[in-house]
Amino acid sequence: MNEFVLTNIYKSMGAYGVLEQINLSMGKGERVCLLGPSGCGKTTLLRIAAGLEQPDSGDVTFRGKSLLDTPPHRRNFGMMFQDFALFPHRNVFDNIAFGLEMKKRRKSEIANRVNGMLELVNLEGYGHRRVDELSGGQRQRVALARTLAPEPDLVMLDEPLGSLDRRLRERLLADLCSILTRTGATTIFVTHDQNEAFAAADRICMMNNGRIQQIDTPESLYANPSTPWVADFLGFQNVIKGKREEDGRVEAGGAVFYREQAMDDKKGAMGPVFLLLLPDAAAPVTSSEYERLTDNRIRGVLADRFFQGSYQKISMETDTNGRLVFEVPSNMALPSPGDPLFMKIDPRGLRVLG
């Protein structure tokens, strides 16, 4: 049974446009990441889930019951805010204890639980510190402990690492994930950083312009981006315009690309499509080899090459498909920049985008 479900959410966000047709369901203990550029509506969606904002239409249900009439303080959800929103008038201990006090727990029980949380986030002995004496990373951990202390049914994290510097982020992300895994909390995690999303999420929900673009596991999202926008956001560069023929072949700029199965997967409709060539799909061949191929080949002029260590990045200027960028092994012989370059395309590296 689905633990938490958002159905047909619609919400006007003023200058930021609208959230439209949002459908998302989560299982118990699952960790879903909302990923997208700033202004795409992911924070608004999180706030709707929390009850801090009401959707214009649509439903939010938890364990089968609608939450629309339940104010945030009765939902038993936890939220960690982007800049943590720690209470400046309370010390570390009292910050973490706040949620338990609201639940009217006994003093001794609160003390036990808070000390347990301090231990969980590696801040033993910090209970009496003022929050403005803490470093960014320590604040983040206090905020996490405060969020988890009352054992919320759903944990929401809004850019939990957003306000920290890069090096700290990598280390804390690992800590964060292990703590969340240990507590087994159902979690929604908002970020604009794909590395964070890939590392933390069971499933990623890609959002742009107030709409969900794709929901998938990190692996299949990366292997099969479903739209040119998703491919672009994930950093893929070789997206070309083409036309799908009856037999599933895609004709693009005079070249023909064909992959027996994958091409048919995508509902098989004829007409204009976008074709993604994965960066490792191409291998240089001689001109005679190139001539022998009938499809899955591409030619152009080598524009630039950049040594990257184990591989080299090459950018080629094609006659009809613009500039394409591929990665090839470093030891592979290449023509000099400015000379013609012939490439064979591995059909497993082709993706048709809707």
Add this chain to the structure above:
Amino acid sequence: MDRIDVVTKGSRWIPRLAVALVPLGFLGIFYFYPLAGIFHRSFFSGEIFSMAALLDLATSRRMAGIVWFTLWQAGISTLLTLVCALPCAYVMANFDFKAKKLIMTLATIPFVLPTIVVAAAFQALAGENGFVAGLNLEHSIAMIFLAHVFYNFSVVLRITTGFWSFLQQQTREAAAMLGASPWQVFFKVTLPLLRPAILASAILVFIFCFSSFGVILVLGGPKFATVEVEIYRQAAHLFNLPGAAVLSLFQIGFTFGMMWVYTSLQKRITTFIPQSQSQGLKQVVTLKEKFMVATCVGFILVFCLAPMAALVIKSLVFEGGLSLAFYKELFLNTSGSLFYVSPVDAVENSLVFAAATLALAVVIGVCAASTIQRSKKRIGALLDPIFMLPLSTSAVTLGFGIIITLDKPPLNLRTSVMLVPIAHTLVAFPFVVRSVLPAISSIPASLREAASLLGATPARVWFHVDLPIMARAITAGAVFAFTMSLGEFGATLFIARPEYSTMPVAIYRFLGQPGTMNYGQAMAVSSMLMLVTAVGFLFIERFRSFGDQGF
């Protein structure tokens, strides 16, 4: 190498020292010397040490009564101000609505009005001949409370609103997510966070009410006297200088103590202020919210405008019809007038004094700000509060100190025309410092260095870099000094010789005389003074770019 060092060091030191000596010398002669005079009068009779004056006062029932009255009227006034202003601060800090800025500005005007004008306005509204004379508030304690709330309302409103709207929406949302109901959010999060701001504004209001002079003198009549009023009566009417000195000492000690508490609270406020800008103002949607906003706006409009409107109307109504008779009368030198100077001369005096104050306050204020900014951090932190000292000393005390010390050698200024502008400058120049200091500190050192590498001498650097950047702040400070001088009452009443009477003193004298013509002329002068100060304030508001809670 060494020689160059010595030369540059020397040439930098001398002008700096000269600049520092201007404000320090001024304070030394016109503030600390009179203060020392008050001490001396309190404990010495002639050259002999004597506690007589002190003991006289300490054992006097009448004095105990006066001190007690001063304290409780200030306490109640503060409480009433909080009760009126806090709900309005809630509305102002949480809702977004049209004309909010205008309402806020309007609510602040009473605070910048001269106290004597406030007193006259309440006289016009609820005094014997006032609009709601039926309430019979003439010379009643209720009238004093009303005037104090009117005057101080915006102090609480502005400080608390500013702080409240800086409290992050997120902090409250975090509490809600942790299971706190809206009431719990208010009592467990919002209120504790607001406490230092509320306390600080309350202390400020308490200090103002504690040192209230003009309002009590005019509205209280002979029945009521605060310490401040009593100092004036003892010194000016009974010529009991030692008694007045002891009272002044008490006044100074008490306000210093309160100011110290206020400053330490202020420090706590700044550490509490979150970094991010105010955000998430609510739109007014529900009926309840509309009602709250309407009540708040309505209250501010009526409460702030009614006394001012009453004042203007009273000044324009003569024998049942609209007329400029009172204004015209000001410019006629009626024979048999009880004044040494005609009202028109008082206007002229006021303008001359204000212009002189402006010039003095700007020069001294800019020198003081430069000195603070250029000294080492520790010295600057020490100098800053020293330059603010005159603000925490009541005007009456300042005036009293000046007349008992500067009337004999080594420095006899008793007959000097400069005495009034000097006293006004004492109160006005700290505001110039407050206005100029943020501007001067905002100039990055690299700007001056760039100019000097491009060949500018230190003087030209100051003229072409510092001055243009400070110009706005100086202008704001100058306008403030000007309007402040126009409205100053307590010190002026003490020190101005009859021929140097100013507008506020003229208003006070008019109010003290019987007859429609005197009453009407008091209203007319007050209206003029109100217009000038209000316009000056609006000008500063538009000009001020630094610091939102300028108190």
